[in-house]
Each structure stands twice: as structure tokens, then as C-alpha cells.
Amino acid sequence: MSSRTDDELLRSLLDGELEESLRCELAARLKADPELASRCAWELGFSEWIRQALVGDAIEAERSFLGALQSDSLPIGDLLGHIRDGSASSFECDQVVKHLWGAPAAAQGLRRRLAEDEWLRLAVSSSKSEQAFIESLETRMWAETGQDRFVEDFAKRFERELTALPGGIEAERVVPLCRVGRVTMLRLFGAAAAIALGAFALAQVAVGRLGSAPALASVMKSTPDAIWIEGASPQNDGTLRPGLYELKSGVVSMRLTGGGELTVEGPARFEVGEDASTEVHAGIALARTPGKEVGMALSSRGLNISEPGRLVGIDARNEGATEAIVFDGDGGICLDGSGKCRDLSKFEAVKVDHLRDRLVDVPYNPRAFSKAWAMVAGVEDNLGPVTIELPGSVISAAGGAEGEVRVFVENESFRPDGGVEVDRLAVGAFAAAGPNPGEALESNGELRSYLVQLTPSVSEGREEAIETSLTFDHPVVGVIFSSDRLEDSDATVGSVLAEEARRGLESGEDEILLSEDRHTLNLRFRGGADHAEQVRVLVALN
Amino acid sequence: MTTTDRERFIEQVREHHAGLRGFVRSLGVDPLWVDDVAQEAFIVAYNRLDEFDRARDFGAWLRGIARNLVINERRKDARRKRILSDNLTEVLIASSSANDDEPEEMGDYALARLNALKECVRGLPEKSLRLLRSRYEDEHSAQDIAAAFSMNPPAVRKALERLRTALRECMEERVALSPAR
Numbered sequence: 001m002s003s004r005t006d007d008e009l010l011r012s013l014l015d016g017e018l019e020e021s022l023r024c025e026l027a028a029r030l031k032a033d034p035e036l037a038s039r040c041a042w043e044l045g046f047s048e049w050i051r052q053a054l055v056g057d058a059i060e061a062e063r064s065f066l067g068a069l070q071s072d073s074l075p076i077g078d079l080l081g082h083i084r085d086g087s088a089s090s091f092e093c094d095q096v097v098k099h100l101w102g103a104p105a106a107a108q109g110l111r112r113r114l115a116e117d118e119w120l121r122l123a124v125s126s127s128k129s130e131q132a133f134i135e136s137l138e139t140r141m142w143a144e145t146g147q148d149r150f151v152e153d154f155a156k157r158f159e160r161e162l163t164a165l166p167g168g169i170e171a172e173r174v175v176p177l178c179r180v181g182r183v184t185m186l187r188l189f190g191a192a193a194a195i196a197l198g199a200f201a202l203a204q205v206a207v208g209r210l211g212s213a214p215a216l217a218s219v220m221k222s223t224p225d226a227i228w229i230e231g232a233s234p235q236n237d238g239t240l241r242p243g244l245y246e247l248k249s250g251v252v253s254m255r256l257t258g259g260g261e262l263t264v265e266g267p268a269r270f271e272v273g274e275d276a277s278t279e280v281h282a283g284i285a286l287a288r289t290p291g292k293e294v295g296m297a298l299s300s301r302g303l304n305i306s307e308p309g310r311l312v313g314i315d316a317r318n319e320g321a322t323e324a325i326v327f328d329g330d331g332g333i334c335l336d337g338s339g340k341c342r343d344l345s346k347f348e349a350v351k352v353d354h355l356r357d358r359l360v361d362v363p364y365n366p367r368a369f370s371k372a373w374a375m376v377a378g379v380e381d382n383l384g385p386v387t388i389e390l391p392g393s394v395i396s397a398a399g400g401a402e403g404e405v406r407v408f409v410e411n412e413s414f415r416p417d418g419g420v421e422v423d424r425l426a427v428g429a430f431a432a433a434g435p436n437p438g439e440a441l442e443s444n445g446e447l448r449s450y451l452v453q454l455t456p457s458v459s460e461g462r463e464e465a466i467e468t469s470l471t472f473d474h475p476v477v478g479v480i481f482s483s484d485r486l487e488d489s490d491a492t493v494g495s496v497l498a499e500e501a502r503r504g505l506e507s508g509e510d511e512i513l514l515s516e517d518r519h520t521l522n523l524r525f526r527g528g529a530d531h532a533e534q535v536r537v538l539v540a541l542n
Numbered sequence: 543m544t545t546t547d548r549e550r551f552i553e554q555v556r557e558h559h560a561g562l563r564g565f566v567r568s569l570g571v572d573p574l575w576v577d578d579v580a581q582e583a584f585i586v587a588y589n590r591l592d593e594f595d596r597a598r599d600f601g602a603w604l605r606g607i608a609r610n611l612v613i614n615e616r617r618k619d620a621r622r623k624r625i626l627s628d629n630l631t632e633v634l635i636a637s638s639s640a641n642d643d644e645p646e647e648m649g650d651y652a653l654a655r656l657n658a659l660k661e662c663v664r665g666l667p668e669k670s671l672r673l674l675r676s677r678y679e680d681e682h683s684a685q686d687i688a689a690a691f692s693m694n695p696p697a698v699r700k701a702l703e704r705l706r707t708a709l710r711e712c713m714e715e716r717v718a719l720s721p722a723r
Contacts, residue, residue, distance in 0.1 A: 007675065081699060083626065087683065093570075094625030100633045114634075115564030116710060117678075118576060122560060123660045124671075125679040128577070132556050134562075136579045141588070233664035318679055329672040353574055361622060362578075 001025065006036055011042070062322045071427040080110060086116050101492075115146035121278075127318050139367030153198045170234055215239035216276040217254045217262070221375055224249030226266070242274045247283070251375045260296035261288040265372045273297070286372045290413070290446075291539070300324075301335075303352050307332030309344070309389075311376070311410055313369045323362060325349035325369075328412040335359050347392045366390040377409055378539070379450060381519070384468035395451060395497050402455060405468045405523075410449040410495045413541060416441065422478035422487055422538065428516045430524070433481045443477040447539040449493040454525045454533040466510075474539035475518040481505040483534045487537060502531030555584065558601050560656040565605050569612045569638060570631040573681075574664035575624035579615075583608040609638065662709050669704055677702055 002025060004012075010160070030037040048079040070444045072083075079096050082088035088096070101156060106401065121128045174261050218239035219285040219505040234247035240254060247266035254262050268283025277297035278287070288311045290298045297306040300314045301322050311327030316322045324333050333350055340359045342350055351362045366373070367523055370390060377388050386405045395408050402542045420441040425431065480486055483504035490497070497503075505512070509526040510533065526535050564582045586607050587594075594603055613635060615625045625631045660661050666674065676687045684698040691698065 079698075081684075083570075085677075085681075088624065088626055090627050094631040097627070097629040098631050100637075102635050107633055111568035111634055111637060113706075115568040116706065118564045118567035118573070118672070119560065119656050119659055119677045120663075120706070120709070121573070123663045123678075124675050127679075130556060132560055133577055133581075136577065137584055138556060139582050141585060311601065338564075343714065375590070407626055487594070519584065 006033075016389075020299070078455075083110070084113060092178075109509055125246075125387050127320070133357050135443050137508055139365055140363070165334060187516065207262060215241055216272050216274075217256045217278075218253055220255050221253040223250040223371075223375065226252050232269075240272050241274055244269065244271045244281075251371050253375050256296065258296060259290055260378075261290070262286075262297075262298075263372045263376050265369075280314050280316050282316050284368060284372055287312050287314070288376065289329075301352070301354065302336045304334045304336050305331065307343075309346075313366070313372070316370050317368075320354055322352045322354070323368075324352075325364065325366065326365065327369075332417065333359070338454070344381075364392060366392060377407075377449055378448065378473040379407055379409075379473045381405075381407075382469035382471055383522075384466060385472070386468055395453070395495065403466050404455045405466070405525075406455065407470065408451045408453070410451050410536070411447075411493045413446055413448055414493065416444075416492050417447055418492065420489055420538070422480050423482055423485060424510065427514045427518065430513040432508050432510045432520070433505035433510045433512045435506065437484065438482070438485060441478045441538065442537075443540045446542055447477070448474065448539050449495070449538070450537040451495065452521075452523065452535045452537060456532065466528045467522070467524045469520060470524045471520045472537065472538075472539050473519075473542055476514055476521060477518070477540045478535055478538040479512070479514065479521070479535060480538070481510075481512065486534060486536055493536070493538075503534045504531070505535060557653065558585075558604055560603055560653045562608060563603055565638075566612065568606050568634065569609065570625050570627065570634045571612060571615075572624055572626055579611055579624055580610060582611055586611070609635065617618060655713055655717055659709060659713045662712035665712070666705075666709075670701075673698070673701060674705060 002022060004022070006029060009018065009022060010076070011174070012022065013026060018434075026040075030040055045290045054296050074092070074095075077086065079092050079099075082092050083096055096110075100120070120333045122130075126132070154499050181248065192432070215235070217240040219234055219240070223335070227250060229246035229248050229250040232244055234240045234245070247264055247268045249266040251263060256262060256263075256272075256278070262270075262278055263286040264280070265284040268285065269281040270280065270283070270285065271279045273279065275297065277299070280298070280300040282399060285300070287296060287298050287305070289309075298312070298314075302314050303314075303322050303324060305314075305324065305326075307311060307330065309326045309331035310332050310333050311326070311328040313325045314322065324331075324344070325378070326346055327350055328346055331344040332341060332346060333351060335357060338357050338359075342358075342359055344350065347363045347364045351360050352355065352358060367390065373390055374388050379388060381388070384405055385401070385403060386407060389406055389408045391409060391410060391412075395410070421438045422441050423433075450472075452468075452470065463515050480489055481508055483502065486504050506528075511524040512535070513522040514520070515522075521535075521537060559580060562583060563576055563605045563668065566579045567573065567576045567581070583604055587604055590607075592689045594600070612631060615623055616631060663671070663674065673687065675693065676682045676690065677684075682690070684695045684702070687693070688695040693701070
């Protein structure tokens with residue numbers, strides 16, 4: 001027996017410094033002294049709380065501990081109920097496991113009930129509908145494979161494999177779902193409910209908005225299908241004052257007085273606060289802060305964007321969860337009231353589970369932002385088969401349809417740290433894109449870089465030129481189409497190509513025209529299929 | 543992508559998603575993550591389509607993939623887990639079959655059952671439907687539903703249990719009468 005007191009042994013244990021021999025001694029003392037044993041148990045439990053509090057899970061730990069105390073006396077029926085509604089604590093799960101252990105029939109019964117619950121959700125919830133599942137699967141396939149034609153490929157491969165099965169797919173097993181009518185009705189009910197719920201709030205804020213409150217934002221761009229809900233729309237001059245706004249359809253971009261930009265895709269509901277903060281209550285939103293000096297207060301249903309990065313997206317379409325995704329820069333996201341925060345880098349995403357106050361990592365999947373991105377990308381197509389690729393798309397010669405022009409935003413915003421050589425190009429007239437002496441880029445400010453790429457035609461010969469016309473929001477200050485200059489500028493714009501390939505427009509057959517106002521670029525591709533026909537376009541942001 | 547391609551794709555997913563989602567849930571996956579796991583199973587299936595043994599049932603193959611995904615969940619750190627509990631999933635997985643003889647309601651007849659269930663739900667009285675929506679669409683707890691319906695929580699739980707039993711019976715009856723089986 002050592003000369004150390006009970007307290008000293010206990011402290012050593014808690015500090016993780018109790019030697020093997022002393023552990024046995026402490027164990028013997030605990031056995032002999034129930035009061036000491038109880039104190040030891042409490043101290044160990046408390047240490048665990050401290051550990052969890054340090055990683056931001058204190059509230060959860062407390063809840064779980066209290067839940068465990070309460071659920072100790074719950075009958076098995078209630079415990080199973082908690083499992084079925086997804087609210088069971090790990091302690092409750094273990095209680096159920098004890099009940100199911102060695103009773104396969106009971107386990108099988110629970111599995112059936114769980115499956116039934118899932119189908120009930122499928123049957124009554126629009127967010128769990130077959131349509132929603134399919135759409136979500138499509139976008140996820142895009143995210144996983146980085147190419148748009150996954151669905152087409154999926155369908156063809158599955159058909160090829162499955163029709164070879166004995167009897168193939170039994171068509172009669174596929175029962176029509178009458179889905180359209182049901183979903184439409186649900187949407188109508190949803191819209192009606194949203195309008196009814198919003199009416200009171202709208203009435204409350206309308207007074208403020210119509211009064212003398214200063215304009216805190218103004219509409220920059222809208223798609224032709226943009227429709228606002230009456231009483232929740234910007235002023236006639238396109239300005240927005242503090243209040244609640246509801247966009248029924250379309251996409252609208254707004255500039256806030258602080259310099260930030262907010263783009264929303266309808267159906268969406270958002271609020272502009274008196275401090276020019278914005279809160280997205282529902283729908284899709286993209287927020288852009290043009291520089292570090294520009295602040296932007298953005299939140300969505302308990303999700304606080306503490307550091308918005310340069311471009312951040314919010315998907316608040318589903319009731320139970322909100323997703324945030326960083327497209328450019330570094331972002332920070334916190335869950336209000338829980339102390340849970342996450343730092344997010346470019347192309348990272350998190351989801352907030354509102355039912356359980358959880359912040360979880362999810363795969364980067366920008367597909368939901370396609371429409372909003374088309375407006376935010378800063379380039380519009382006027383002519384030809386053009387696709388504005390989503391951020392994070394792999395720049396590759398493969399992946400597009402034959403003859404399709406793909407536009408990648410290579411770098412949202414950068415300041416060249418060295419000289420950039422661009423190709424020499426006269427404005428206002430078509431000219432052959434061929435070898436030229438080049439020139440140094442004049443602009444020294446903030447730039448954005450686009451890569452315009454024609455997907456080569458694998459068919460023999462190209463009879464007609466493929467012509468495309470793109471209009472950029474910002475003035476074009478440099479165009480690079482020669483192979484060497486493209487390669488030299490890759491590092492400056494931070495572009496990474498998926499494969500080594502001959503690139504550029506050097507055959508002398510392709511033509512290029514930059515409009516006199518330097519906003520529109522027309523391209524006539526006539527070159528061969530043996531290399532990637534690419535043009536880098538640099539625009540000045542300020 | 544042509545309309546036909548998309549229709550083919552939808553048909554494939556439609557054929558199997560309901561059974562797969564029920565199966566995934568039945569292994570103790572958190573209700574909020576069921577669709578995520580089921581979608582992952584479709585993607586893994588696509589990537590490994592060359593390994594698919596044509597002599598096997600496709601739905602069973604999908605369920606095998608999902609089963610492995612759920613088993614792997616137990617190795618993840620707590621923050622990334624999509625299951626409610628390691629121990630619960632272990633016992634539920636032990637009771638599931640890796641072969642093709644999974645109970646038919648979790649197998650390839652799930653779609654017919656789901657359609658039957660939808661018909662049954664449509665026939666519910668208004669109050670029952672509201673109760674069901676509160677629980678399964680709005681994900682409200684029995685406590686919250688009780689407050690909204692001026693009931694006490696045990697009565698809500700009891701009412702939901704009765705509704706589930708009635709819907710189960712209705713679904714079985716419809717499926718038994720259906721010529722699709």
C-alpha cells in the first residue's frame with residue numbers, strides 16, 4: 001500500500017498519470033469505499049463532459065446524459081418508437097440492442113417497421129418523392145463524375161446489362177405513379193401555405209419598406225421569367241429597403257450597399273435587415289463579396305455565414321436541412337446558439353440538420369445552383385451551342401457534346417503577380433487567329449479568367465464553321481489563343497487541365513472578333529479536330 | 543441527353559429506389575441520411591456495373607452494395623456517421639440477408655407496395671392525414687403534434703400506431719389483389 005491519499009490517486013487518474021501498480025491500489029480502495037467509487041465515477045464523467053465541451057459538443061453531451069437518465073426507465077415500445085423517429089440516443093439504441101440480441105425475429109420485425117416508416121415518408125412527403133430522389137441522384141452523379149452525360153450513360157449501360165437478364169425487366173412491375181397531379185397539388189398547397197403564413201409578416205414589414213427607410217440594395221439583373229409576389233417585391237426603381245421579399249420564379253441579382261452581391265433563384269424568400277444584412281428563409285441563393293474589404297452579413301435559418309468567402313451558395317429549399325457551399329475563397333459557417341462552427345475551403349460544403357442541430361460535411365455538388373450560377377458567371381451566350389460550366393468542373397477536352405462550346409470560369413478573381421502576355425487583337429472586325437507578336441497585358445487591377453473551349457468533332461472534316469458569341473459583364477482586357485501563351489498563363493490564372501493536349505487557335509483558319517465596347521467576343525471555329533481549340537479571356541473587374 | 547435516355551434512367555431508378563430506401567432504413571440508417579446512402583448505392587452500382595453477375599437479381603445486388611455501405615459507416619468517426627448507432631446497425635445487419643432472399647416487402651416488390659400505400663393514404667380521413675403529415679412530412683415529434691392537435695403525447699403515439707397498422711393492412715390487401723404481382 002502506498003502512502004498516497006485517495007485524492008492524490010484520483011487526481012493522478014484524472015490527469016492520466018496513474019501507474020499500473022497504483023491503478024490496482026485505487027481499484028481496491030474503490031471497492032472498499034462506495035463513496036469514493038461514486039466520486040471517482042462522477043469525476044470521470046465530468047472529465048468526459050469537459051472533453052466534449054472543448055470540441056463544441058457540450059450541449060449534446062448534456063442532452064445525451066439527461067436523455068440516458070430518463071430513458072433508463074422507458075418501456076421497450078417507447079424505445080422502439082424513438083428508433084423509428086430517428087431521435088434515439090446511443091444509450092437508447094443500446095437498450096434496444098439488448099432487447100434484440102439473440103432474438104432474430106424481433107430484429108426482423110423492427111427492420112420491417114423501419115422500412116414501412118420509410119415508405120410512409122415516401123408516400124406523404126413531397127421532399128421524399130420519387131421525383132425529388134431522381135433529381136437529387138442526377139445532381140449527385142454529376143458531382144461524383146464531373147460530367148453532364150452521366151444519366152445518359154447510366155441509362156444506356158443499365159439497359160444493356162439488364163435487358164440481357166432472363167426475361168429482362170418486367171415492364172408490368174413498374175406501376176404508374178400519377179405523380180404529376182400529386183406533386184402539383186402539394187406544390188400548390190405549399191405555395192398557398194407559404195403565402196398565408198407570410199402575409200402577416202409582409203404586412204408588418206410593408207410599412208417599413210414603403211416608408212422613408214433608405215434603400216439598402218438594388219436589382220442589377222433579372223431573368224425574363226422573374227416574378228415577385230405582390231407586396232413582397234422591390235420598389236419600382238428596383239431598390240430594396242429593409243423587409244421581407246419573395247421571388248416566385250426566375251433569378252434576380254442584387255447589389256447591397258456594402259458592395260456585396262446576392263443572387264436568388266425563385267421560389268425564394270429572403271429578408272433585408274436594417275443593417276443591410278440578408279437572411280435567406282427559403283430557396284437558392286448565391287452571395288459574392290468582391291474583396292476582403294467588403295463585408296456581408298448573411299444567414300439562413302440558424303446558419304450564420306461568419307466568413308462568406310468570395311462566393312458562397314445557400315440551398316434552403318428543404319424544410320429539414322440547409323446546405324452551404326463555398327465556391328471561391330475561404331468561408332466560415334456557424335450554427336446559431338450551438339457554438340458549432342466550421343471553416344470551409346473552396347469546393348467544400350456542409351449541411352445543417354435542423355431537426356437535430358447538427359452540422360455535417362456533405363459532398364460538393366453545385367448542380368442545384370445551375371440557374372443562379374448562369375447569372376453570376378458574368379458571361380452570356382448569344383449564339384451557338386454554349387454551356388456555362390459550373391464552378392469546379394474539370395477542364396478537359398472530353399466531356400462536351402461534339403461541336404459544343406464550353407465556358408469555364410477558371411479564376412473568379414485574381415491579381416496577376418507578374419507580366420502576362422496576351423495575343424494581339426484588333427477590335428471591331430473579324431481577324432484570323434494565328435501567330436502574332438503578342439503584347440503585355442495592360443490592366444493591373446483585379447481580373448477574372450474564362451476559358452472558352454470547343455469540344456472537338458470526331459467526325460471526319462467539319463463542313464461549316466461553328467460560330468459562337470459571348471457577352472461578358474466586365475470589359476475584356478486580354479485574349480489568349482496561342483498555344484504557348486495559354487500554357488504560360490496557366491499558372492497565373494491557377495488553371496489545371498485534366499490532360500496534356502495541343503491547344504489554342506493556331507491554324508490560321510479560326511476567326512475572332514472583339515466588339516468595340518470590349519464586352520462581346522465572337523468566335524468562328526474552323527480548325528481541325530486534332531487539338532483542343534481554346535481561348536482564354538481575361539476581364540477587368542474594376 | 544435525349545428524352546428517351548432520361549426516361550430510361552428514370553425507369554431504372556423508379557424500379558428499385560423504394561425497395562432500396564426501405565432496406566437502407568431497415569439497417570438503422572438515420573432517417574435524414576437514407577436517401578443519401580441509397581443514392582450512393584446507385585452510384586457505386588454504376589461504377590461497378592461490369593462486375594454485375596447477370597444471373598443475379600439486380601435489386602438484390604443493389605441491396606448488397608447498400609449493405610456494405612452501411613457496414614462501412616461503423617468505421618467512420620462520429621461526426622460523419624449516417625447511422626443511429628453502431629450496435630443497433632450491427633444487430634439489424636445480422637438479421638438481414640446478404641443473399642437474394644430478403645423479405646419481399648424490402649425487395650423488388652417494394653414499388654408495388656409503395657403505390658398501394660399511396661392509394662391507402664389517399665383514402666384516409668382528413669384528420670388522420672394531417673396527423674400523418676405532421677409526423678412524416680414535417681417530422682414533428684409526438685410532443686409537438688400533441689400540442690397542435692390538442693391531444694396528449696401518448697394519445698398521439700397510440701393514434702399513429704393505429705394508423706400504421708391500418709395502412710399496413712390496407713397495403714397488404716391491395717397488393718394481394720393487384721395483378722402486377
